[in-house]
Each structure stands twice: as C-alpha cells, then as structure tokens.
Amino acid sequence: MSKQDSELPGFARKLINLADARLGAKVLSTSDDFFAAADRMLNPEPPVFKPGVFDDHGQWMDGWESRRKRVEGHDHSVIRLAHAGVIAGFDIDTSYFTGNFPPAASVEAWLGTADPDAGAAWTEILPAVSLKGSSQHFHEIADKRVWSHLRLNMYPDGGIARFRVFGRPHVDWSKRDRTTIVDLLALENGGRVVAWSDEHYGTPWPLLRKGRGVNMGDGWENRRRREPGNEWAIFALGHRGIIRKIEVDTAHFKGNYPDRCSILAADVTGGTDDSLITQSLFWRMLLPEQKLSADHQHIFEKEIAALGPITHLRFNNIPDGGVSRLRMYGSVA
Numbered sequence: 001m002s003k004q005d006s007e008l009p010g011f012a013r014k015l016i017n018l019a020d021a022r023l024g025a026k027v028l029s030t031s032d033d034f035f036a037a038a039d040r041m042l043n044p045e046p047p048v049f050k051p052g053v054f055d056d057h058g059q060w061m062d063g064w065e066s067r068r069k070r071v072e073g074h075d076h077s078v079i080r081l082a083h084a085g086v087i088a089g090f091d092i093d094t095s096y097f098t099g100n101f102p103p104a105a106s107v108e109a110w111l112g113t114a115d116p117d118a119g120a121a122w123t124e125i126l127p128a129v130s131l132k133g134s135s136q137h138f139h140e141i142a143d144k145r146v147w148s149h150l151r152l153n154m155y156p157d158g159g160i161a162r163f164r165v166f167g168r169p170h171v172d173w174s175k176r177d178r179t180t181i182v183d184l185l186a187l188e189n190g191g192r193v194v195a196w197s198d199e200h201y202g203t204p205w206p207l208l209r210k211g212r213g214v215n216m217g218d219g220w221e222n223r224r225r226r227e228p229g230n231e232w233a234i235f236a237l238g239h240r241g242i243i244r245k246i247e248v249d250t251a252h253f254k255g256n257y258p259d260r261c262s263i264l265a266a267d268v269t270g271g272t273d274d275s276l277i278t279q280s281l282f283w284r285m286l287l288p289e290q291k292l293s294a295d296h297q298h299i300f301e302k303e304i305a306a307l308g309p310i311t312h313l314r315f316n317n318i319p320d321g322g323v324s325r326l327r328m329y330g331s332v333a
Contacts, residue, residue: 009138011088011166014194014273016187016205019150019165020044023082023187023209028115028149030077035065036159038077041152047161049096063093063161065100066154074156075102080115083169083188084148089140090126092152093162098133102158105131109147116149128155146170168192173239178332181244185313185328186210190238194273194312197231198222198320204233206324212297213324216252221322231317234280235326240267240311240333246287246300247327254294258321263287265310280314289318309333 019025021042030038035057047062054060066075087109094101106129108122116122125143152163171190176182185191187208196204200223206213213219222231243265250257264283268276284307287300315326 009089009140011140012091012138012164013203015088015166015168015192017044017164018081018083018085018087018167018169019079019163020082025082026080028078028080030064031075032066032069032157033064033077034067036061036063038064040064041077041160041163042079043162047093047095061096061159061161063095063097063159064163065097065159066157069157074153076151076153078116079150079152079163081148081150081165084111084146085167085169086144086146087125087141087165087167089138089166091162091164091166092129092131092137092139092160093135093164094131094159095134095136095161097159097161100159101133102131102154102156102160104128104155105160106153106155108151108153109145110149110151111145111147112149122151128153171238173332176332181329181331183327184237184239184241184243184330184332185235185326186238191328192236192238194234194236195277196220196233201322204235207233207326208235209325212249213251216322219251219253219322219324221253221256222317222320225320230319232280232314233317234276234312234314236312237310237328240309241330242309242333243286243304243307243328243330244301245327245329246304247325247329248290248292248298248300248323249325249327250292250294250296250298250322251324252295253322253324256322257294258292258317258319258323260289260291260318261287261323262289262316262318264314264316265307266312267308267310268312276312280312283312283314286310286313
C-alpha cells in the first residue's frame with residue numbers, strides 16, 4: 001500500500017515525479033510485459049488491486065509484469081522522462097505484487113535530445129537493490145547530472161506496480177529569448193514548490209502543471225481551517241524575473257474555493273528552503289489581497305506592484321480552499 005504524503009522521504013515530498021505519465025513521461029520499449037503493460041508503472045494514481053478480475057493472460061495487475069523467465073538475462077523497460085532533469089531519488093513500488101515481485105532492480109540513465117538507440121551508452125545511477133513484495137522502496141541519489149531517459153532493470157523478472165522518479169526539471173536558459181513573456185513558475189520552466197502549510201488533500205505541486213485542471217482533484221485543496229490565519233505555499237521561480245501578469249485559476253472549485261488571495265515576493269540569495277518559511281512573512285507585497293470566485297480564471301495585471309526582479313513568492317490562500325493553477329508570467333531578469 002502507498003504511504004501517506006507525511007510519511008514520505010523529503011525528496012519524494014518536495015520534488016516532482018519526472019516519470020509521471022500525466023506530465024508526458026512514456027515507456028518507449030520493454031523486454032517483456034506479457035502479464036501487464038509497462039506503461040501502467042507511470043500512472044500517477046496509487047496502484048489498485050482488482051480481485052477476481054482476469055484478462056487473457058491471467059489476473060489483472062496494476063503495474064508492469066513480465067512472464068516467468070526461463071532463459072538467462074533479465075527484463076528491462078526504457079522510459080523517456082517528462083522533463084530532462086536532475087534526479088534526487090526513486091520509488092520502486094511493488095504494491096500488490098506478492099508472489100511475483102522481482103528480487104532486485106537497478107536503474108541506468110542517458111541524456112539526449114532524441115530517444116536512445118541500441119548503441120546508447122547507459123550510466124548506472126542506482127546499483128542493484130533488493131526488493132520486497134507489496135512495498136515501496138525509496139532510494140536517494142547523489143548524482144547531480146541531468147538525464148532525459150532511464151532504463152529500469154528487474155532481476156530476473158516479475159512485477160513492479162509504480163516507478164516514480166523524483167527530481168527537478170532542467171532548463172537551459174542560455175537558449176531562451178529573454179524578452180519573451182513566459183510562465184516563470186511552470187514545471188517545464190523549472191518552477192518548484194518550496195514549502196506549504198497544509199496538505200490534507202495533497203501538496204501544491206499540481207498548481208504548476210500545464211493546462212487547466214481536469215477535475216477538483218487536480219489542484220491544491222487544504223482542509224477547512226478552524227483557527228485564525230490562512231493557508232499558504234512558497235514557490236521558487238524557474239528563473240529570476242520580473243512578473244507582468246498573474247493568473248489564479250479556481251477551475252472545478254465551486255463550494256470550496258478561497259475567499260481571497262494575496263502574494264508576497266522577494267529576490268532571495270542564500271539560505272535554505274526551511275529558512276524561507278520564516279523569511280516569507282516579511283517579503284514585499286506583489287499582489288495585494290484580491291477577491292476570488294468559484295470555477296474561474298482570475299487575471300491580474302494592473303494590480304501587480306513594481307518590485308523588480310524576484311526569485312520566490314508566497315501565495316496566501318485566504319482563509320482556505322482549493323486552487324487549480326497558479327501562473328506567474330514575466331520576463332527573465
């Protein structure tokens with residue numbers, strides 16, 4: 001069974017899953033997925049078990065499962081990450097695979113603008129580790145290089161429910177037109193979540209995804225606040241920049257959207273993510289308190305204060321509720 005967010009290691013709580021199919025990650029090839037398709041590993045939803053549900057190959061399993069190997073060698077799958085990035089850690093999840101999980105697995109990596117061919121030179125970044133049945137296996141990675149593709153090896157065969165790759169997207173800003181207005185907070189531009197006040201219904205990471213939210217579960221919603229104050233989340237822009245337009249989207253949040261919001265911001269140098277929580281209380285006002293409405297895209301331009309370049313922001317969700325997306329459009333400083 002999957003762990004609750006509060007039980008996850010730091011890299012799994014504070015970084016995005018670069019192998020999330022919803023963000024564009026894809027299984028390119030696999031040595032064998034006779035019992036269950038390898039692309040199920042990249043499903044962002046927790047794995048499920050359907051007792052008594054069978055297909056032509058046997059019990060339906062929510063993950064990648066190969067047949068029993070009767071020759072030498074091992075099975076593997078090649079995955080293109082949603083974004084090339086620096087990987088901080090893995091979760092190899094064997095939930096519901098009990099008598100059919102692989103005894104071990106390893107991960108190799110590759111970087112390229114196209115997909116790797118048969119002659120690609122792979123680099124091992126996670127040596128073979130032992131696996132247990134129906135368990136999550138978290139492994140932190142110290143490698144700071146950028147990778148675009150991974151090869152997940154399981155020894156020799158079996159089933160893996162989910163493969164999660166936690167890291168930070170890499171953006172080469174030297175190749176970007178600095179006069180163009182872009183969403184400096186978007187995942188694909190390197191934006192990230194630093195800290196937040198409440199994660200009862202999930203973390204604020206969905207606010208940075210592409211497009212509008214697909215349902216009420218595709219956003220950041222906190223519990224009903226029963227004490228003074230408000231909920232908040234701190235974000236780091238993908239690049240230091242000057243904000244020209246802000247979008248706060250409450251798509252699908254109708255009886256549970258925030259009453260108001262405001263945004264504080266700063267041009268931060270030094271410190272740690274944890275130290276920013278206290279510092280953010282004294283940041284300058286970028287967007288004064290604004291009234292919000294249900295299921296609506298709120299656009300703010302003239303309301304934005306001229307603070308100059310910023311690197312971080314604190315979004316105040318007043319007093320609580322759900323927001324689908326947060327966009328910070330600006331130019332690179």
